[in-house]
Amino acid sequence: MTSTSAPITVRSPGKLFIAGEYAVVTPGEPAVLVAVDRHLTVRLTESRGAGSVHSPEFGRTPLVWGRGADGLTIDREHHPYEYVLSAITLAERLRGETGRPARFFDLRIDSGLDDVSGRKFGLGSSAAVTVATLRAIDEFYGFGLDRIDVFRLALLATISIAPNASGGDLAASAFGGWIGYRSPDRALLRSELDAGASVTELLASAGWEPLAIERLRPPMDLRFLVGWTGEPASTERLVDAVRGGSGAMDYPAFLLNSRACVTDLWDALGRGDDTATLESIRRARRLLQGLGRTAGVSIETPLLSELCDTAEAFGAAGKSSGAGGGDCGIVLAPATADVAGLVRAWEDRDIRHLTIGVSPAEGGHP
Structure with missing residues (x-):
């Protein structure tokens, strides 16, 4: 060869x-x-x-x-x-x-x-x-x-x-x-x-x-942070589990609420409204928490909850990313947030701050 x-x-x-x-x-x-x-x-x-x-x-x-x-x-x-x-x-x-x-x-x-x-x-x-x-x-x-x-x-x-x-x-x-x-x-x-x-x-x-x-358009003045829980997650398994547990929930209502939330996020990014962007991230987190509860699936694990709650305590907004069940959480932090304190608090909880940014930062082609 x-x-x-x-x-x-x-x-x-x-x-x-x-x-x-x-x-x-x-x-x-x-x-x-x-x-x-x-x-x-x-x-x-x-x-x-x-x-x-x-x-x-x-x-x-x-x-x-x-x-x-x-x-x-x-x-x-x-x-x-x-x-x-x-x-x-x-x-x-x-x-x-x-x-x-x-x-x-x-x-x-x-x-x-x-x-x-x-x-x-x-x-x-x-x-x-x-x-x-x-x-x-x-x-x-x-x-x-x-x-x-x-x-x-x-x-x-x-x-x-x-x-x-x-x-x-x-x-x-x-x-x-x-x-x-x-x-x-x-x-x-x-x-x-x-x-x-x-x-x-x-x-x-x-x-x-x-x-x-x-x-x-990327957020105007929000810093993008990623925390990793060290817990592996299987997207396919979690999606199948949610589908299997969907009989206990109003899934059409979840879709409707998710559509409204993501559409608002899309619009907030388009007009450079960081406050509305942060609120959409918090709404998206609540929707996934509710989905996990009603489907009986651990989308937001205890460590992911700590990751997100810590972000809130330091003035930022966080949520699990992807199917959840472990892996990463994302955080958007305004300039007023104590990012250094947030990262130290993560380390105290065995949550690893990944030095990851958006590729490319300005939102064009990689």
């Missing part, structure tokens, strides 16, 4: 949810996310005879892929790299549809989304690796995909593995900055994909409604 062209290196950022969790899995319901300034890097090198995927996170032995009469052949003896392989598979379909000759390549994946010991912070590594892989292959084959095409291809690859994924993390990774997001009908897209629709047709299909991706 000898290199025949210059390597291609692509970085994609991780993400954190600001508001709209759980509701966003319902098509059309809004959420706000940020891309963060920690990245996952994919390095693509052309090869011959077969391709490989290698990440130090998953051992020294790469996964090897080739082509057979029925498409991609994969040596699954080692780590499956599901999202990467799904992205390669879809890119191969697009390559065939556009008449480009088949080539092989090796992928080297290095993640800066976790700590040095490999513990995950919940920054969306599967989304970042899917987006970065597709951007690298796009450059390799010269597809000429724009950001929305990369997002759409990444979502098609993702729902082949996780049908209920909202795609918000993919939007943040593909576009960067502060993102307003509404998910499309992924069940419809998955059915079209499974029915054999061409990738080219799907990228241009009208079936993406009610998808919306909008770059939002």
